Amino acid sequence: MKTAISYRHITKLSLPNLAAVIKRFVNRHLERHLLHIPAELVRLRATLGRSRRRGLYRAKLRLGLRSVTLACADDSPELGKALELSFTELERQLEHHIAHLRHEHVWRRKEWRAGLRRLKPALAKEMHRFAAALLADLPTSWRRHWCSVESKPYPEMPRPEC
Secondary structure, three states: OEEEEEEEOOOHHHOOOHHHHHHHHHHHHHHHHOOOOOHHHOEEEEEEEEOOOOOOEEEEEEEEOOOOEEEEEEEEOOHHHHHHHHHHHHHHHHHHHHHHHOOHHHHHHHHHHHHHHHHHHHHHHHHHHHHHHHHHHOOHHHHHHHHHOOOOOOOOOOOOOO
């Protein structure tokens, strides 16, 4: 992995072990997800800065892969905390991207549909009870109108007996 670190309003001498800290975060958060991607195709660009007015540290990370560029940024009064938040967000984005490459959203959709098919009969009974209770609460003039209407205003709601 190629790593580039740039600093804004921070002197390099004030934080001498910052490259080692970033390497430790890379090993902890990103390394296990990038095992199957060639190292020469992965580029990490870290921009570390300090706001002059608010005194907050900002850590911006950009991870460039062959097919996508993932980016995140976080602010914190401590630089280590800002880096931790940024790497956590970058790891979440990378997991989401890898799941998309594996087409896991398609697998989950099939499981989800099967679950919906099992719930559909129970939901129809509940909707019928809801419609009957709703009709019972309506004034009689509205109830007569509801029962006389040819088409249902809400097609998914079953029509109760009037």
